[in-house]
């Protein structure tokens with residue numbers, strides 16, 4: 001899974017890593033920055049997700065789709081899908097470009113808007129990466145826990 005990353009996904013990872021690096025160097029304001037996980041955390045997420053039981057994968061806080069790319073590797077491995085939530089218009093645009101250019105539109109559903117309003121519609125969740133604003137964590141956590149499936 002981590003040793004045969006398709007070139008389309010790897011290229012888009014590199015692109016987002018460069019963009020994120022530029023945002024940090026140029027002190028772009030917090031709201032506009034990608035604020036994505038570092039590559040080592042992306043790898044860790046992919047391994048963690050690949051070991052999750054059967055069920056739906058969720059991600060709260062897509063940004064430009066960098067962490068989704070790593071999670072998508074686990075989805076491809078296990079023939080699963082991921083639903084990712086993003087509230088900011090510019091990030092939604094960038095994430096859609098990411099999923100198109102990486103060729104993973106078939107395994108990613110991007111839900112536009114505040115995750116807190118949408119989460120209740122899901123069930124059978126086996127994995128959730130919560131990476132939104134810290135002040136939303138407790139609310140999101142309390143919404144997601146009842147959606148989790150049990151390991152069989």
Ligand SMILES: C[S@@+](CC[C@H](N)C(=O)[O-])C[C@H]1O[C@@H](n2cnc3c(N)ncnc32)[C@H](O)[C@@H]1O
Pocket residue numbers: 034035036037060061062063064065066067068085086087088091113114115116131132133136
């Ligand atoms: C830390 S960034 C996510 C980084 C991304 N997971 C990655 O590693 O590539 C947080 C993102 O969550 C989004 N966000 C914050 N609160 C949200 C909410 N309630 N629902 C959906 N998205 C939210 C922000 O707009 C921002 O793009």
